[in-house]
Amino acid sequence: MxxxxxxxxxxxxxxxxxxxxxxxxxxxxxxxxxxxxxxxxxxxxxxxxxxxxxxxxxxxxxxxxxxxxxxxxxxxxxxxxxxxxxxxxxxxxxxxxxxxxxxxxxxxxxxxxxxxxxxAGRARSLIEHGPLCLDSVTREVTLAGRHVVLSRRELVLLEAFLQSPRSILSAERLKDSLYGLSEEVESNALNVHIHHLRRKLGTGIVKTVRGLGYQLGEASVTSSKNSVR
Incomplete structure (x- = not known):
């Protein structure tokens, strides 16, 4: 944020x-x-x-x-x-x-x-999206009850989507959530973070809206041993 x-x-x-x-x-x-x-x-x-x-x-x-x-x-x-x-x-x-x-x-x-x-219209810190849950205070993410390990950038990116679940977020808007104005940002940095979210939370978690940006999709349980425990 x-x-x-x-x-x-x-x-x-x-x-x-x-x-x-x-x-x-x-x-x-x-x-x-x-x-x-x-x-x-x-x-x-x-x-x-x-x-x-x-x-x-x-x-x-x-x-x-x-x-x-x-x-x-x-x-x-x-x-x-x-x-x-x-x-x-x-x-x-x-x-x-x-x-x-x-x-x-x-x-x-x-x-x-x-x-x-x-x-964002929420009364509590827990954000639920299907089997996916993020506690915005403790910074813990679970998928179908199992803890998911996300990097800091991945967590911030996921939170940006969960805060605006129906909105199409432009690449610039997402970069504002991830980086300060003084930070150097690699041209493919956002795509890398989105790729990691898809690998850990299911390929449908982030939908690409051609010409406009990205939108929150549906999470699905992944078998990756490195991301869920």
């Missing part, structure tokens, strides 16, 4: 980014309103973490602009402004959650997971 982190304190941003990456989030960092506008238009994010005190403006003004043009990505405001009036203002301007600094990283992760879960 991709998170856009808008935070001008380099030390705080580095800590958040490292902590989120442990939980399989792909994180891009913007340090100003201007940079955030450019990034938000160039990448599809599953959630946004937004500081208010940015060097070129208030993060809430940026949020208000996004909501005015219909952007619906879940936004968590993370700021030192912790007065009740500040919290109310943030929520009224379109924030989905509001967390004051200093904060606990585990709480931030839990709040992000809840925001993404609710934005």
């Amino acid at each position: 991709h998170v856009l982190l808008i935070e001008d304190d380099a030390l705080v941003a580095a800590g958040i980014r490292s902590g989120l990456q442990v939980h399989d989030f792909v994180v891009d960092v913007a340090t100003s309103v201007a940079e955030a506008r450019a990034m938000f238009d160039g990448v599809v994010s599953d959630a946004v973490i937004l500081d208010r005190g940015l060097p070129d403006g208030d993060g809430l003004d940026l949020l208000a602009d996004w909501r005015a043009v219909g952007r619906k990505e879940p936004v968590l405001v993370l700021t030192a402004r912790d007065a009740v009036a500040d919290r109310i203002e943030g929520l009224q301007e379109g924030a989905d959650d509001y967390l004051a600094k200093p904060f606990d990283l585990d709480e931030l992760v839990a709040r992000l997971q809840a925001l993404i879960r609710r934005s």
Whole structure:
């Protein structure tokens, strides 16, 4: 899952980014309103973490602009402004959650997971798709009750499909879920990850929609001893 982190304190941003990456989030960092506008238009994010005190403006003004043009990505405001009036203002301007600094990283992760879960219309962490189950919190995948070993990239890719089971996802959209803007991506990287998912979860798990992208298909039990145990 991709998170856009808008935070001008380099030390705080580095800590958040490292902590989120442990939980399989792909994180891009913007340090100003201007940079955030450019990034938000160039990448599809599953959630946004937004500081208010940015060097070129208030993060809430940026949020208000996004909501005015219909952007619906879940936004968590993370700021030192912790007065009740500040919290109310943030929520009224379109924030989905509001967390004051200093904060606990585990709480931030839990709040992000809840925001993404609710934005996908789910009430719990377990995502079920036929015999396939993914727990978005524990990061465990089972197929017909048996544990499936997936790499980090494969897990993130599978989660992207499960979050939007009826949607056709473009290659660029899937790459946004897998890689940050600063990462070098091999031209065949996405195809390699899709190939591995098909080998471990059945050839029908990812359907190719010619000219448009990819769509979640049906999982089937595989006999691969290396992927299921």
